[in-house]
Amino acid sequence: MLLSRYIQNNNFTGEIPHALLTKKFLFKYDGNPGLNLPRRRKNELAIVLATTIGAFATFVVLLVLGCFWLLRARQRKPEKSDNREKNNSLRIMSRTSTPYPLVGSTSLAIDEGLDVAYCITFSAIKEATGGFSKKIGEGSYGPVYYGKMEGKEIAVKVSADLSSHGAQQFINEVTLLSRIHHKSLVSFIGYCQEESNKILVYEYVHNGSLRDHIHDSVKKTNLDWLSRLLIAEDAAKGLTYLHNGCNPAIIHRDVKTSNILLDINMRAKVSDFGLSKQATDNSFTHISSVARGTVGYVDPEYYASQQLTDKSDVYSFGVVLLELISGKKPISVQDYGVDWNIVHWARSLISEGDITSLVDPCLVGTFKIESLWRIAEIAILSVQIHGTSRPKMQEVELAIHDAINIEMGSKDKTNHASSTASSDHVRFSSMPFDFMSSNFQNNINFPSLR
Structure with missing residues (x-):
């Protein structure tokens, strides 16, 4: 070869x-x-040339299409962003259930983290409540009824205002409620707006309000000091979320023991956002023509100036802390005499270092004196006359957490003096207090408050 x-x-x-x-x-x-050398055949050259031109043409077409798609996407994005806020109410109000949304077979759906509220038909709500037969309370919004829908217990709030006015306010209310999601706040499920009916549907919280327990001679015995601290911490977390976790921030405006509900495990959830207001981004304040709130809890500075701030909620929560310590109501001539309210009475005792006279008698012997003083201190700071002298809600939450740590013994393992210590008088901290003159509150009447 x-x-x-x-x-x-x-x-x-x-x-x-x-x-x-x-x-x-x-x-x-x-x-x-x-x-x-041999020459290439003409047909071979034609094939190579055609292949090259075809590949180049395909590349150019794909490049042009890609650029066009990106351009269209960029043009649409700002438009959606600009219109999102404007269409928020409409989007929420147009999202309906059939007649109500379900997840699985026995639980109502709640879109955690999504600004969506479900519309529930009036007939479905009427059936769930047995024709509104079981009234379980009355709030600022109106009567509250117990119901059961597909195995889930619900609380149905029916607006006392049956007029056609306030439709936009109701839409704003639903818009606000639909974007609030926190374990220490009562969960909002849906709404109904048919004819003159304006109804809000929430999860049902089994053990009633803190007021029901703290001012009931039998129920209060089940609330030891640590239980009260845990309830206070839960409520403080819920309010901290409203102030710091929502954008824009939300001011509750009606913080009180009857708006702190207790679940089956005796953990607290803040309720009743019917009076809540969104704060402005810049000043964290809201100016209103009429002060809202409840006598004994309302911030005197807010009432006098009509300027609502997050510190108004702090004042009201300070009153709640004093109730948890003393077991007494915020307003009572019988309990406080000439002081007439819990703030004046508590401030007078604490300024004298007399903590045991402040304590609910059923708590005697069940707490560590340091944890009690920690709560008393933050409570008095919270009810200062000027909002600028009060702590932020997050600082109140941290103080309560410190008291829990002290009570549980996770901090300062030394021998804590008990509430039965021989000395009933403890010198208060040297932190300056903006004590409210009695004339300031005594000269204020509260005709428009509940």
């Missing part, structure tokens, strides 16, 4: 055959200027 051929330095002429140029055959032909 011929494997090679050498024809160097001869005078051969013509075109070299393809067979001699294969890699399997060694062919040496240098020194023959008349020999030429």
Whole structure:
């Protein structure tokens, strides 16, 4: 078999055959200027050229389409962002259930983290409540009824205002409620707006309000000091979320023991956002023509100036803390005499260092004095006359957490003095207090408050 051929330095002429140029055959032909390499066939050149042009054309088309798609996407994005806030109410109000949304077979749906409220038909609510037969309370919004819908217990709040006015306010209310999601706040499930009916549906909280327990001679015995601290911490977390976790921030405006509900495990959830207001981004304040709130809890500075701030909620929560310590109601001539309210009475005792006279008698012997003083201190700071002298809600929450740690013994393992210590008087901290003159509150009447 011929494997090679050498024809160097001869005078051969013509075109070299393809067979001699294969890699399997060694062919040496240098020194023959008349020999030429074979020419490419025209059809082969046409195929190569067509393939190259086609690939380039495809690339150009894909590039143009990609640029066009990106341009359209960028044009649509700002438009959606600008219109989101405007369409928020409409989007919420148009999202309806059939007649109400379900997750699984036995629980109503709640879109955690989504600004969505479900519309529930009036007939479905009427059926769930047994024709509104079981009234369980009365709030600022109106009567509250117990119901059961697909195995889930619900609380149905029916607006006392049956007029057609306030439709936009109701939409704003639903918009506000639909974006609040926190374990220490009562969960909002849905709404109904048919004809003159304006109804809000919430989860049902089994153990009633803190007021029901703290001011009931039998129930209060089940609330030891640590239980009261845990309830206070839960409520403080809920309010901290409203102030710091919502954008814009939300001011509750009606913090009180009857708006702190207790679940089956005696953990607290803040309720009744019917009076809540969104704070402005810049000043964290809200100016209103009429002060809202409840006598004994309302911030005197807010009442006098009509300027609502997050510190107004702090004042009201300070009153709640004093109730948890003393077991007494915020307003009572019988309990406080000339002081007439819990703030004046508590401030007078604490300024004298007399903590045990402040304590609910059923708590005696069940707490550590340091944890009690920690709560008393933050409570008095919270009810200062000027809002700028009060702590923020997050600071109140941290103080309560410190008291819990002290009570549970996770901090300061030294021997804590008990509430039965021989000395009933403890010197209060040296922190300056903005004590409210009695004339300031005594000169204020509260005709428009509940």
